[in-house]
Amino acid sequence: MRDRPRIPAARTGWSDGGTGWAWDAPDVATPLLVLAAGFCAAVGSVGGLGGALLLVPLLVATGTPAAEAAPLGLVLVASGSLAGGSRHLEDRSVNHRLGVTVEVAASTGAVIGALLSGVVSETVLVYALAVVALVAAAAGGSRKGIRNAPHPAFGPEHVGERMGMVGGAVARVGGVAPYRPRRLPLGLAAMSVAGLVSGLSGVGGGFIKTPVMSEIMYVPVKVAAATSTFTVGITAAVGLLVFAAQGRIEVHPAAAVIIGSVVGGLAGARLQNRLRGPSVRKVIALILILVAVMLVATA
Amino acid sequence: MTTGDLAREPMDNLVRALFWVVVVAAGLAVLGLALPGEVGVVVAAAAVVVVIASPLLRVLWLIGAWWRSGDWRFVGVGVVLLAVVGAGFGIALLT
Numbered sequence: 001m002r003d004r005p006r007i008p009a010a011r012t013g014w015s016d017g018g019t020g021w022a023w024d025a026p027d028v029a030t031p032l033l034v035l036a037a038g039f040c041a042a043v044g045s046v047g048g049l050g051g052a053l054l055l056v057p058l059l060v061a062t063g064t065p066a067a068e069a070a071p072l073g074l075v076l077v078a079s080g081s082l083a084g085g086s087r088h089l090e091d092r093s094v095n096h097r098l099g100v101t102v103e104v105a106a107s108t109g110a111v112i113g114a115l116l117s118g119v120v121s122e123t124v125l126v127y128a129l130a131v132v133a134l135v136a137a138a139a140g141g142s143r144k145g146i147r148n149a150p151h152p153a154f155g156p157e158h159v160g161e162r163m164g165m166v167g168g169a170v171a172r173v174g175g176v177a178p179y180r181p182r183r184l185p186l187g188l189a190a191m192s193v194a195g196l197v198s199g200l201s202g203v204g205g206g207f208i209k210t211p212v213m214s215e216i217m218y219v220p221v222k223v224a225a226a227t228s229t230f231t232v233g234i235t236a237a238v239g240l241l242v243f244a245a246q247g248r249i250e251v252h253p254a255a256a257v258i259i260g261s262v263v264g265g266l267a268g269a270r271l272q273n274r275l276r277g278p279s280v281r282k283v284i285a286l287i288l289i290l291v292a293v294m295l296v297a298t299a
Numbered sequence: 300m301t302t303g304d305l306a307r308e309p310m311d312n313l314v315r316a317l318f319w320v321v322v323v324a325a326g327l328a329v330l331g332l333a334l335p336g337e338v339g340v341v342v343a344a345a346a347v348v349v350v351i352a353s354p355l356l357r358v359l360w361l362i363g364a365w366w367r368s369g370d371w372r373f374v375g376v377g378v379v380l381l382a383v384v385g386a387g388f389g390i391a392l393l394t
Contacts, residue, residue, distance in 0.1 A: 030332070079324060079350045085357070086317045089310050096361050097373050104380045111387035163304045163370050233354035238384050240351045242391040255328035255343035258350060262325045 030256050037072075037260025038267075041080035044206065045229060045268025046275070046283055051261065052077045052203045052236070053133070054287070057294040066122070068250070070203075071243040072257050074236040077204035079258045081233025083265025088226035091171065092159045098166040098181060098219070099227040103234050105188040106195035106205065110235055113199020114242065125201055130295040132197065136211035137288035148220045150175025170220045179220050187217040195235070204232035207288060221280050229269075308364040313357070324349040355384065 036058060037051075044051025052073030059069035088094040154169050154176035161168035167180035181187065190212040198205030206228045213224035243249050275283070324346050331343025362377035 075347065075350060078354060082317065082324065082350060082353050083321050086314050086321070089314045089317065092310070097370075097376075100358065100361065100373065100377050100380050104376060104383060107380060107383045107387060111383065111390060114387070114391055163368065164372055230354075230357075234358065234380075234384070237351045237354045238387055240347075241388050244347075244351070245388075245392050249347060251340055251343040251347055252332060254347050255331040258324055258328040258346050259332070262321055262328075266321075 033253060033256040034260040037076050037257040038264035039260075041076055041083070041261035041264030042268035042271070043264075043283075043287055044077070045080055045084045045265045046225070046271050046280065051080050051206075051264075053129075053207050053291050054294070055257075056203060057291070057298045060298050061294070067248065071240065071249045072253055073203060074239045074243065075249070075254045075257045076261045077206070077232050077236035078240060079261040080265035080268070081229050081236065083262045084226075084229045084269035085233070087266070087269035088229060092161075093170055093222050093226040094230050095161045095166065095168050095219075095223055095227045096230065097161050098168075098213075098223075099231045101166055102188060102191045102209070102213070102227075103231045105191040106198070106209065106231065106235060107238065109192035109195025109197075110199035110205070110238065111195075113196040113201075114239075116196075116200060120200055126295050126298065129197065129201060129203075130292040133207055133288040133292040133295065136207060136215075137285040137292070148177040148179040148218070150177045154178055168223070170223050172220065172222070177220060179218070179223065181213070181217040181219050183216055183218075187212055190216055198235055198239075204236050206232040207291065210284065221284075225280060225284075308361075308368060313360060316360075317353075317357075320349060320353050324353075355381070 037055060040051040040055040040058070043054060055076050056066070056069045056073040059072065060066050064072075085094075148170075150172060152175070156171065156176060158169045158176055158178070159171050165180070166184070167178070169176050169178045191209065194205040194208035194212060197203075197208060209231060210221075210224050210228040213219040213227060214221045217224075219227070240249065327342055327346035327349060331339050331341075331346055333339070334342055358377055358381060362374055362381075365371075365373045365377065
C-alpha cells in the first residue's frame, strides 16, 4: 500500500492491515487528504459544483482505486453542501422550492443511472463527463452581460423565494434582481440527465446542475450555485446511503474529508458571496476545463 | 418580473440548526481521528452519519415549514422527492 504516494494512505495509518479497527500512528497523508478535500470543497462551493469531480480524479490519479475514491467524493459533496448551507441561507441566495423541484428529476435520473451503472464502460463514461464539462464551460464562459438585471421596484426586503412558485429575487451589485426560471420542462429534462450522469459515475452532478439552472433556466448564477450546493447534498446523501449499505465507506479517511470540506465549504461560500456573477461564471468555466483535462488524463 | 408573496419560513432556525450540525460533524470527525481504537472508529462513523442525515432532514424540515405556511404545492413536491429517494435506496439495496 505504501509503494507509491497516495493521498488517502491515511487508511493504512489507521488500520491494522486486516480488520481496519486498530489504532496505528496517523499517516502523513492524512493532512494531505484534509488539505485536498478543503481545496476541492472551497472551489466546489464557489461554483456550486460540489467538488467531487475534482477530488475523485485527484485521488484516482494519486493511486486510489476508483471504488474507494467515489464514496470519499460523495462525503466531500455532502459535507461541503452542509458547510455552505448556512451562508447561502443567510444571504437568501438559495431557492429551496426550485431546488426540491429540480431534485425530483435529478434523483429519478440518479436512481436509473445507478441501476445502469454496470452496463456503461467506465472509459466511455469518463470521456462523456469530460465532454459535458467542456460544453458547460463553453456555455457559461462565453456568455456576456447580465440576465435578470436589478429592478428599481425591488429592495432588500424583497430578496428571497416566493410562496407557491419557483421564482424569487436576489441581491446583486446595483440592486435587487427578480427572476423566474424559464423553460422549466427543458430544465427538468436536463436535470434528469444530470442525475443519470451522477448515478452512473458516482459524482454529485453539480457541475451539470449549476450550468443547467444558469444557462437553460436563466436563474441568476449565484442562486443557481447556492441551490445546486443544496441539491448535490441530497444526491450525495442518497449515494452514501447505498455505499453504507454496501460497507464501502471507510470512516477515518471519510472523517479527514469531512474536516477539510467543512473548512473549505465555509471559505468557498464566503468567497462566492464576494464575487460578482460574471466572475463566478469565469471561475466555474475554468474549473470545468480543469476537470475535463483531469478526467481525460485519468482515463 | 417575479410577483407573489415573499416566503416567510423561519430560516433563522434553519441557519442556527445547520451551524450546529456543521460544528457537531466537524467535532466528531476531529475526535474520530484523534481517539484511538474502536472508540475513534465509532465517533468517526457518527460524523459520517450526521453528514448523510442532514440534507434529508433539511428536506423534511422544509416540508414541515411549507406545510405550516400552507404552500401545499411544494409540500407535495417535497414528499415526492423523499419518496423517490426512498425508492431509489430500496431498489439499490435489493439489487
